[in-house]
Amino acid sequence: MDLTEKRLSSKTVFEGRVMTVTVDEISVPNGARSTREVVHTSGGVVILPVDGEGRTRLVRQFRYAHSKALLEAPAGKLEKGEEPLPAAVRELKEETGLTAEEVIPLGAIVTTPGFCTEVLYLFLARGLTQGETDFDEDEFLEIESYGMDEVKKLILENEITDAKTVAIYMKAAAFLEK
């Protein structure tokens, strides 16, 4: 079956600093018409640093949309025209102060494909050197160190709920077990 949905028209209903929202009229596979509300974002990167002792760094950050601080892998938005790998290197340095000898791509995820274009590129960082952090102006983070087994436990106990952090943990753990 051809599952393709075709765009008939697109109307921008909101243009903000981090997202654009469109309402598109489409045709669905049986020829009927429907609408799709779409949040367009720049996408981003997620980078899990793992040191020689098998310990990683996570960041605790207030998430306004959830009214609480969440524990997450270091991550950030792609800047205009920026490639994922240098963005990952930049975000790792900004958020944790770490530089890495080796940055290994682990694919990408889509965070909520039903209504959002967001794609996050995943990276594992090894061979770490600690330096200074460089937070964005309105960014307030706490950096915490965990063993990889502790991260797994925090995920299974529902203490880590952030989907990108679950995905990067699973992919990094599988890579490191190889």
Place this chain on the structure above:
Amino acid sequence: MDLTEKRLSSKTVFEGRVMTVTVDEISVPNGARSTREVVHTSGGVVILPVDGEGRTRLVRQFRYAHSKALLEAPAGKLEKGEEPLPAAVRELKEETGLTAEEVIPLGAIVTTPGFCTEVLYLFLARGLTQGETDFDEDEFLEIESYGMDEVKKLILENEITDAKTVAIYMKAAAFLEK
């Protein structure tokens, strides 16, 4: 450090069928002001059915925001006032035709907490009986059967990129290994 961001004002800039978008003025921990663009959604459920042979069912569905069909765990939006568990039972039946003797809660994830309120509740379904599907009017799905090991392989090979599917796989696999 108190990481709390406080709402000073909120303005609704878009109200659609599946989302409301607000732009909120906030104060950040150092007292400075900033804005947050927030996508408000109803949240949803994800349910992974696993049969007596350790095989699951995934759905392949066109995702307009990504212009392609993606392979995902069965999932759906919470209807107004609906509790997660009955919603999961409903979505499993609608999308795969399956009913389950046992529906086990596996926590929840946030899909993209930087700008979206979405929370997805995760469930494992066991003791399956096949019946008829009942798709939503503008929903076109293909149901595919995979062993749990095959799902892991598809995730690690980047064939499955949907974050909720990665999360439910990891949590269900850990539960079943216990």
